[in-house]
Amino acid sequence: MSGHGVAGLVPVDDHRRDCLALVAPVTPVEVGLLDALGRVLAEDVVAPAPLPGADNSGMDGYAVHCADVASASEGSPVVLPVLGDVAAGSAAPDALPAGSAVRIMTGGVVPPGADGIVPVEQTDAGVERVEVRAPAEPGRFVRRAGSDVGAGETVLRAGDLLDPRRLALLTAVGRARVRVVGVPRVAVLSTGDELVAPGGALRPGQVHDSNGIGVTAAARELGCDAAHVGGVPDDPAGLRSALAEQAARADVVVTTGGVSAGAFDVVKAVLRETGGVRFRRVAMQPGMPQGLGVLEGPDGRRVPVFCLPGNPVSAMVSFEVFVRPALLAALGHRVLERRRVEAVTRSGWSSPAGKRQFARVRLVATGPSGADVECEAVGGQGSHLAADLAHADALAVVPEDVTAVEPGDRLECLVLAGGTA
Numbered sequence: 001m002s003g004h005g006v007a008g009l010v011p012v013d014d015h016r017r018d019c020l021a022l023v024a025p026v027t028p029v030e031v032g033l034l035d036a037l038g039r040v041l042a043e044d045v046v047a048p049a050p051l052p053g054a055d056n057s058g059m060d061g062y063a064v065h066c067a068d069v070a071s072a073s074e075g076s077p078v079v080l081p082v083l084g085d086v087a088a089g090s091a092a093p094d095a096l097p098a099g100s101a102v103r104i105m106t107g108g109v110v111p112p113g114a115d116g117i118v119p120v121e122q123t124d125a126g127v128e129r130v131e132v133r134a135p136a137e138p139g140r141f142v143r144r145a146g147s148d149v150g151a152g153e154t155v156l157r158a159g160d161l162l163d164p165r166r167l168a169l170l171t172a173v174g175r176a177r178v179r180v181v182g183v184p185r186v187a188v189l190s191t192g193d194e195l196v197a198p199g200g201a202l203r204p205g206q207v208h209d210s211n212g213i214g215v216t217a218a219a220r221e222l223g224c225d226a227a228h229v230g231g232v233p234d235d236p237a238g239l240r241s242a243l244a245e246q247a248a249r250a251d252v253v254v255t256t257g258g259v260s261a262g263a264f265d266v267v268k269a270v271l272r273e274t275g276g277v278r279f280r281r282v283a284m285q286p287g288m289p290q291g292l293g294v295l296e297g298p299d300g301r302r303v304p305v306f307c308l309p310g311n312p313v314s315a316m317v318s319f320e321v322f323v324r325p326a327l328l329a330a331l332g333h334r335v336l337e338r339r340r341v342e343a344v345t346r347s348g349w350s351s352p353a354g355k356r357q358f359a360r361v362r363l364v365a366t367g368p369s370g371a372d373v374e375c376e377a378v379g380g381q382g383s384h385l386a387a388d389l390a391h392a393d394a395l396a397v398v399p400e401d402v403t404a405v406e407p408g409d410r411l412e413c414l415v416l417a418g419g420t421a
């Protein structure tokens, strides 16, 4: 324990570090380029040939010897015979003799000997002979071989995130497939006798299993192959067999519920028996009770398991703070953090002593340029207020030693996906 701790509570950063230590990037796989979108590159990519592959024209016009058209002007054009056409994709043209021109299109290979391009707008657009009405500058509008990428140049490195621009670059250097970090299979087990599958009719005391959908969707949003394995009743035998099944096939297991001090907190009871899972109280609100560890699968498989508290806001915020970075690390990402903005709060609220609070806030862009950000609390901070979480743009981080947030205070906010600022 470090810092201003409350006895028995594990600091948020320590728990986060322990969660990250449980995961490693998934074994790489080779995929087609469109399947690599949003994935992390698992190899360095070297361009085998230069880009462009040859000197080519940057304009539709005529390739010429610049010396031939040095005197050309509107009033006194130079007339040259046109020996042929070079389109983008045409075979490499023959050398251009002095005193002649070829019609060339953007991307067409500049014939050897030609050292400049006259754009078609500065000519009469002739087909057999052309009237050139302006001089050409040597090298102007010629896109040199290798000016974009040199042969042997490393264009992307292992660890780079593949976005559309990078997929286009990989294609340009000749790739159709690429090695990327694999996708973790994430199994989400929500637990509780009171849970009813989405859309099911509720008897008094029952709730719809919103954590199952919320946590599974949050894992999918990152790019994981996540499945909601179902609401598991508070029955030790049933939970044991559900966990054993997932330990045999999943790469990461996430449970929700059953980790506090209740008489039926079955996740804690069952996983404590295995010895591979620790339960602790983390110095945060919401999300105090947490479990983490490893499930032993067949053939020595070791599957990280994260046990999140059942309260709906606690489950989602715990995912955000602990599981999201761990899954991003499994996906090979370098950046594991949400974007942070500093915001001046318009409203005040209380925060528990000795706990880092992740408060649901709405962000408001202010100032003449909209670059300043203010925030205000969305509703209360109770762990059952799931609608407020759904309406929040960000989680404001209230430090452990702050018990009252006052209007005008400056807070660091983790910007959530779909937020407006």
Ligand SMILES: Nc1nc2c(c(=O)[nH]1)N[C@H]1C(S)=C(S)[C@@H](COP(=O)(O)OP(=O)(O)OC[C@H]3O[C@@H](n4cnc5c(N)ncnc54)[C@H](O)[C@@H]3O)O[C@H]1N2
Pocket: 190, 191, 192, 194, 195, 207, 208, 209, 210, 211, 212, 256, 257, 258, 259, 260, 261, 262, 265, 286, 287, 288, 289, 308, 309, 310, 311, 312, 314, 383
């Ligand atoms: N005596 C104590 N009671 C509680 C403590 C404590 O330290 N001592 N901690 C509280 C805190 S903090 C939290 S957070 C919760 C965590 O409880 P569990 O992880 O054991 O979760 P459950 O008891 O199973 O459920 C809590 C709450 O959340 C609802 N829930 C559960 N799963 C779902 C789901 N999949 N979808 C929607 N809602 C769900 C459940 O119905 C309960 O209302 O414990 C406090 N208590």
Ligand code: MOO
Pocket: 284, 285, 286, 287, 288, 289, 309, 311, 314, 383
């Ligand atoms: O700390 Mo529990 O996670 O809110 O209410």
